[in-house]
Amino acid sequence: MVNLRDFDLNLLVIFTNIMEHRSISKAANELGLSPSAVSHALGRLRDMLNDQLFYRTAKGLEPTERARDILGQVEHGLSHLSNAISAQQQFVPGESNRVFSMQIANYLSxxxxxxxxxxxREEAPNITIDILPFSISADSVWDRVDVQIRLTPGRLKPKAVRSKRLMADDVVVLMRPDHPRAGDPMTAxxxxxLPHVKLSQASTGTTVIDDALAQRGLKRHSALIVSSWDTIPDLLLTTDLIAIAPRHLLALDPRLKALKSAPLPLEEVVFSFDLCWDRRSETDSGHQWLCQTVIDVFHAQIKPAQTNRP
Known part of the structure; x- marks a missing residue:
């Protein structure tokens, strides 16, 4: 075991910057240090870890296998320390220039x-919100993501994370008004x-529809799989494809007013949306502000839509 009294944690900060930039000079510029100071720090870290860590190539510095192996653990440790220190500092939205990262369910963004x-922009004009895709590995997500607005199939709450239920919504089937089967009762x-256009599993993170059909001995025909909800309403208006959506979108997306909707004939299927975060972050006053802002904005926009439900 390394004696932390003899270990300079700043070396790990320098290490992660070199990993990010793959350059001594760029890392030095990012850290406000001289290139020689960064090179000296890298030399000390090489001695302590008994590994070269980086080697030079025509494209810049390339990490060794040892450097790649320890990167996740180093980032995790530094993130944990940063959160512990930040928790003791009062977050002032109007004065902060923090970067918050989020993942948002495709239906909602x-x-x-x-x-x-x-x-x-009104409360914290100098902060940055970084929207990350849900394709990030679940094993490392909480080292990179502050909060998620996640689609949770059914009414069960997400496991292994802190969460707050934002909404549970019924699901509807959508098609164009003159679809050849628009006048038929929608059965399972x-x-x-019927041919479907659907969001990819990477975008939704669930197979709840296919599972519900399988229990009835059925399988749907997915004619087109897309990564973003934004393209689906226009496809429905110009093709014989059908799709599903949370009911509240009927009032929030103007394009859907031109479509015919019917209840999804799988009564057990409900789309729940949850705000999720890692418990290590919840004492951070900046994180608390971010979560409350998400809740306030979500409810302000959803309540009118729910009031006008068909």
């Missing part, structure tokens, strides 16, 4: 982000038989 951005059999 289109209606949530404009109001959220307006609120952020008809729903499975």
């Amino acid at each position: 289109g209606f949530f982000l404009p109001g959220f951005t307006h609120r952020i 059999e008809l729903y499975a038989r």
